[in-house]
Each structure stands twice: as C-alpha cells, then as structure tokens.
Amino acid sequence: MLESVRNEIESKRLLLPGETIVVGVSGGNDSTALLHILATLNENYHYGWTLHAVHLNHGFRGEEARQDALYAKSLCEKLGVTFHLFEYDVPAYMEQTGMGGQEASREIRYRLYREVGTAQGATKLALAHHADDQVETILFRFVRGTRLQGLSGMPARRPLEDSNIELIRPLLHKTRQELEAYCLENELEPREDSSNQSRKYKRNLLRMDVMPLLASVNDRYREHILEAAEAFARDEAFLLQLALDQLKGVTTNTKPDEIVIDKDKFQTCDVALQRRMITLILSYLSKQTEWSSQHVETVLHMLGGSRPSAELHLPKQLVVSRMYGRILFRRTGREDRIHTYCYELAVPGVTRIDESKATVHTAYLEGPLDLERLPANEAVFDADHLPGALYLRNRKPGDRVTLFGQADGKKLKDLLIDAKFPRVWRDKLPLLTAGDEVILVPGVRRSAVAPVTGQTRRFLHVRVEFGEDWREVFS
The missing domain is CATH 3.30.465.60 (Uridine Diphospho-n-acetylenolpyruvylglucosamine Reductase; domain 3)
Structure with missing residues (x-):
C-alpha cells in the first residue's frame, strides 16, 4: 500500500517535499488510512511535510460525533500531526440558508479547509476519496444527469476555490476494501458513521443496493467504469482545448x-x-x-x-x-440574493432542476385524472391551449399568477405570503411557466391557464417531485 501510494504521489507530483498539507479527517476508515499513510511516508522517506488534520463535528449525531472527534484527536497525537477540531451547528445553518444537510456540511467543511490552510500557509488539501467513491460519483452523476466532464469523475487534483491551495486525492487508485485491509494490518480502529447505513441518502442507495447488483452482472464493473472515465477525461481535455482556441x-x-x-x-x-x-x-x-x-x-x-x-x-x-x-x-462584486435559472422542460419526459433539488415529470394522458384529488404539486392542463413552451424557473420581480375567478391575477409574492410559504425557500421554488405566464406554483396553487374542459383533447400531466431538503416546507 505505502509503495503504491508513494508511486502515485511522485509520478503525478501530487505532493512535493517540504509542503504544508491540510488533511480532511473524519475518523472513518478512509481518512484514517490516508492520514496514517501520509504520516508514515513522511517519516520513512523524510519528505519534510507539515501535516494539519481538520475535523468537523457537524452537530448531527450527538455522542457518536463526539467520540469520532476524540478518536481523530487521539490518532493525530500518536502520529505527531497537528489537530484542528471544529464544532458547527449545521442544522441551524440549514434552516438559515435553506440548504440540504449534505450541501451545507460540504460548504462548511471546505470553508474550514481554506481557513486552516490559509492560516498555516498550506499549499495542498488532501482528501481520502478512493476508487469506489469515484465509481459511485460517476454513477450518481449519470443517473442525475451530466455531460462528458461529469462522467470523467473526480480529478486527482484541482484548484481549491477562493484560495491558493490545490486539492489532491492520492487514493483514487485504491479500493475501499484495500483501505480497510490497511487499517486492519496497522491495528487502526477507525470509527463507523452510522449515517452511512441510512438509505434515505441516495448515494448510500447506490453503494448498498445498486453497486452489488452491477457486480452480479460483471464483477469487473468498477474497473470498466474507471477505464471509461479515464477515456472521457482525455476526450474532454481535447474538446476543452478546441473550445479555448475558438474562444x-x-x-x-x-x-x-x-x-x-x-x-x-x-x-x-x-x-x-x-x-x-x-x-x-x-x-x-x-x-x-x-x-x-x-x-x-x-x-x-x-x-x-x-x-x-x-x-x-x-x-x-x-x-x-x-x-x-x-x-x-x-x-459584480456582490452576491445576488436570487440566482436566476430557466430550463425548458422535456415534454413528455423528466427534467432535473439542481438549484431547486426538484424533478419534474411530464406526460400526455389519454383522459383526465380526478382533478379534485390531485395534490398541490401536480396539475393537468389542456395541452392545446398552453400559451407557449414549458419552462421551469425561479421567481422574478413582478411575477403574477392568473387565478380562477380573478381577472387581474395575484402577485406571486402575496400568494406565497398567504400560503405561509417560508421566506428562505421562495427563491428556490421552481415555477412552471408557459410563454410569459406562471401556470403552476408547485405545492401552492395551479393557475387558471389552459384549464381542462369538456372540449379538451390532449391532457398534459405535470408532477413536481421535491427532494428530501423540502420535507420541512411541505410537511
């Protein structure tokens, strides 16, 4: 293991002698192995690295998380690595920003990596992503929707945003099983995050249910996916150079x-x-x-x-x-409160909206559904009377919704206030539009545009599925 990782680091020049390195350490198997490997290589080969471990208690798992922090601290003391412990109320930050748990946690972790790295004069941030993480990431991006760059997977190195630090991943060529064997061989006792076994997280579903099924089809599926990702990365690099020349x-x-x-x-x-x-x-x-x-x-x-x-x-x-x-x-020099987006819907089909963490399903029906029983996140329209192509976007100043029985319509802002829709979520709420008309405020109200009547011949059914982040809004 040590020689393999050393060859990876030196052949790709991921780390140079004398560098100061921030290492993300959760206390789990992978980051425990990474920190131990780097500290051991540093001692055996006299690279002169200065290692700083960063651990974040996210405020999700109570005593279990406190024990993770104690383990990470103890490991650093044994290895002679400087330990930086942070505790952050991520649930409160989620409520403040409207972010989901994983998104908020990642933002805070990377902010802390930058802060520690900048304060210590670090040039590198080392993270413990491995080959199984790479396969999982590629599959996750594929089923969520991505292009060639996304199918290339995580790069072994890239600049860390808003810093002069480079993010590196020295373990991308190693599997989870190999890292578990390394920890066992070196009598390390990493912590197991119980949330890794929860199927409410989609990535866990992939790891626990989908990837074993792929292995039953071809036990070399990981190898083939990684080979394809490497080819995609080369193709993407070629196209990117062409784009740079054209630009x-x-x-x-x-x-x-x-x-x-x-x-x-x-x-x-x-x-x-x-x-x-x-x-x-x-x-x-x-x-x-x-x-x-x-x-x-x-x-x-x-x-x-x-x-x-x-x-x-x-x-x-x-x-x-x-x-x-x-x-x-x-x-502009200032972060705008509203990040505008506008996506044309696949009709019929499925459209994923990343900004809203929502998925929109559209289909033509042979006949009408029971309109009285439709939930507020669904609607049926007379497809032949829609005033234009269908798009999904977030709100804009001056938006109005034409309601049944109201000729002048109603301000969207007033509609959301009346519905007691949380302010922090209003800019993320995806609005269905046809032409210049807002025709559906999902979870709130359907407009009076293109109603189903006795003369309707084509019925368009729209259903907006919201991710787990929205549970508290619509509960």
Missing part, C-alpha cells in the same frame, strides 16, 4: 472581472464548443473550476433567446447580459 476568436474584450464576446461569432460555433466556452468564461471570472451543466444550459438558453437584450444572475457574483450583438460576462 480566442470570439472574444472582443477581456478584463479580470469582465469578458465580452461577439454573439454572432459565438453562435457559429458547434454547440459542444459553446458549452465549453461558457464553462471556461465562468471558471475564469469566478475562480471556480466546476460549474453544473444546468448553469451552463441556462446561459446557453438565454444567449439563444429571441429578445434583443436579456440578463441572467448566477452564483459567485456573476451576471451574464445579452445586448444586441454582444454578450457580457461580469463579476
């Missing part, structure tokens, strides 16, 4: 916080390169390497719109504006 030809102005491109030249490029050019621009302005395909698709949709001008607000303080023949990407 130089369509860019008219470049500043640290602003890029302007020629709209007509941009639209002559193949859409595969357009997507990658958008990603390159967003990454340059935000210093964030990973952008979801849905953010990119939102920008692409806006750029191809028929209106002469339009504006789109994205995370990381980015705004994209279309002004006649120009497309302006800029960083």
